[in-house]
Structure formats: C-alpha cells, structure tokens
Amino acid sequence: MTEFTPFAGLAGGAMIGLSAVLAMLFFGRIAGISGILGGFFSLSASERTWRGGFLLGLIAAPLIYWAMMGEKPEITIPVPLLLVVLGGFLVGVGTILGGGCTSGHGVCGVARLSHRSVIATISFMATGIATVFVMRHLLGMW
Known part of the structure; x- marks a missing residue:
C-alpha cells in the first residue's frame, strides 16, 4: 500500500505545472518528455540547450532531494x-x-x-x- 502524502503530491504537481507553463512561455513548446527527448537528438544547438536543461533537471531532482533530505528516496520495484x-x-x-x-x-x-x-x-x-x-x-x- 502506498502512503498518502497530499502535501508532497501537491508540491510535485505544482512544480510539474510550473515547468509546463515555463516551457510554453519561454520556448513556445509543450513540456512532453517524449518530444523533448526526441527533439534533443535531432534539432539545432539552441533547441538542444533548453531541452538538455529540462532533461538535466529531471535527472538532478532526486539528487537534490537526496542532498537536502540527507537520505535517498526509497524506490522499490x-x-x-x-x-x-x-x-x-x-x-x-x-x-x-x-x-x-x-x-x-x-x-x-x-x-x-x-x-x-x-x-x-x-x-x-x-x-x-x-x-x-x-x-x-x-x-x-x-
């Protein structure tokens, strides 16, 4: 059973929404991960820059959490x-x-x-x- 965490869910949802708004506002693009990843390998250098930053943020987020909380998030599959x-x-x-x-x-x-x-x-x-x-x-x- 998954633990109910409404505040963490709300904060995560707000950050996802903010990233979608910022991608549309600054780059005129949809914050869909498949499109961002696919375009990273086939577009101009300026497109690769913002797409790379977005993808880097996805990778860095759990590392930042780990640094701030002092423990790795528990992931079980x-x-x-x-x-x-x-x-x-x-x-x-x-x-x-x-x-x-x-x-x-x-x-x-x-x-x-x-x-x-x-x-x-x-x-x-x-x-x-x-x-x-x-x-x-x-x-x-x-």
Whole structure:
C-alpha cells in the first residue's frame, strides 16, 4: 500500500505545472518528455540547450532531494526486470501511436483543452486502471 502524502503530491504537481507553463512561455513548446527527448537528438544547438536543461533537471531532482533530505528516496520495484523492460517498450510504442506521452497529453494538452489530448488521457488512464485491476485482483500478482 502506498502512503498518502497530499502535501508532497501537491508540491510535485505544482512544480510539474510550473515547468509546463515555463516551457510554453519561454520556448513556445509543450513540456512532453517524449518530444523533448526526441527533439534533443535531432534539432539545432539552441533547441538542444533548453531541452538538455529540462532533461538535466529531471535527472538532478532526486539528487537534490537526496542532498537536502540527507537520505535517498526509497524506490522499490516489486516486479521482475523483464516486465519493467516490456512495460517501457509498450509505453514507447504507445507514445508513438498516440502522438505524444502522458505528460504532453495529460498535463499540457488537457490544460489547453485539446480534444485529442483529452481522449488520449482518458484512454491511457482507463487502460492503466484496467491493467492494475486485472493484475492485482484477477491474477493476484503484486
């Protein structure tokens, strides 16, 4: 069971929202991780600069947390590595088929009232809920 942490969730959500607003304000871009990562390898040096900074921030955040709190965040993955790799592959395929990732559609697209993003968000949320229900309650896994 996951511990309920409303203040940490609120703070994290506010920071995600702020990063999305800043990416749109300063660069005119959607803060979708798949687009940021994909564009990092194929665009001009100026595009790589802000995209690299964004990606570096994603990597630095847990290190900053560790430095400030004096302890590493506990991360446990209660499934076999093969399932984690398979899940990552399927998310990548879904990102390509859906024309963007959960952060791009769910955070930025829904905020812009994009019909395509609302449908994509409903689709991946429903699929995630159904998958967890089947895995935990019908198959008794994890």
